[in-house]
Amino acid sequence: MSEEFKIEIVNPEKSFLSKEDVTEVVVPAFEGEMGILKDHISIISFLKPGIIKIFSKSGEENYYVEDGIVEFKNNNLSVLTSSIFNIKDIDKDKISEMLTQAEEHSKNNEITDQNKYLVDQKIDVLKTLN
């Protein structure tokens, strides 16, 4: 029995990534990082800003996401997100630009606690990338 399952990442414009030979995926779920292996129970959860790690035969891939929904069912993992980047392709300038934007956003006092939490998460993640 193989220990592989399918992953599909879609964003509104297109199907971003589709892989069949994934052994483990770590997603930044809303309430903490979550590792998903084959035959995981059906689950629906949110993503917070963070990094999706995909382990497959061809190696490890890392993607940065800002938000999204993740659904796992019958060994199919679907990730719906509106903003996703492959960490290999993203350049430093873009990261620092996003970081300054997020920091400005965080200083804004009018945002709700939940948003503040998300923005702070984003800043943390971006800092580790930078």
Place this chain on the structure above:
Amino acid sequence: MATLDDLKKRIASVKSTQKITKAMKMVAAAKLRRAQENAEKGRPYSEKMNNIILNLSSGISDKENAPKLLSGTGEEKVHLCIVLTSDRGLCGGFNTNIIKKAKVYFKKISNEGKTLKIITVGSKGYDQLKRVYKDDIVERISFKDSKTINYLDAEKVGKLIIENFEKKEFDVCTIFYNKFKNVITQIPQEQQIIPLKTLEVEGNSSDDNYEFEPDEDEILSNLLPKNISTQIFKAMLENSASEQGSRMSAMDSATRNAGEMVDKLTIEYNRSRQAAITKELIEIISGAESL
């Protein structure tokens, strides 16, 4: 009867019009392919989103406390209509068809004594609706500046709708757009997005119990606003493919019509040229005879 010179000029002008419509057809065909591709690429996202919401809403235990975006406000007094049209003309019946469909709905609403609010997306829709429904139009949006359809634009519209919903400005929200079937057929659609009409799939046994993190309500209340933007985005993609398709077939028939017109004018031109020659000949012959 028009003189020879007039006919010549007309033929030339029809020919140059034909050149323009032909070029527009080519451009529309090229754009159509891209728009169609985009529409197809965008489909998985909205389908998946729909699936998840379906699964969630069928699993919701407490219907009373379901988020308002799903169950509605309990009233149906104020209707908000989002009319999605193009920013450019010369695309056959594309805009007119949407407007026609929307107007039928508007009439129904006002006959029932309910309040109507309209948001137009795309300048052509506003142009056509402003004469009759000027006072009902609360907002007009146009994405003339963005070259391609992008999700951010759709999100802007989505956020606007949700803001208004939270302010209790309306109870029911419907969007109007053209669904792309093929190049010659586009079907005007009306789709209710608030409250969301979940398609009751028969035998949709929800025995595959999901684990939710955080709980269902929270996921649902976060997901529904996103779904609105997604639906709008889908409508925009369908619309742009339809627009190009409609323009292509309109320009195709315009080119053909221009061709027919050139043929007809050429025959007329030749006839009157011959008539003039015959007339001259008769004059010469009868002149020679009389000598």
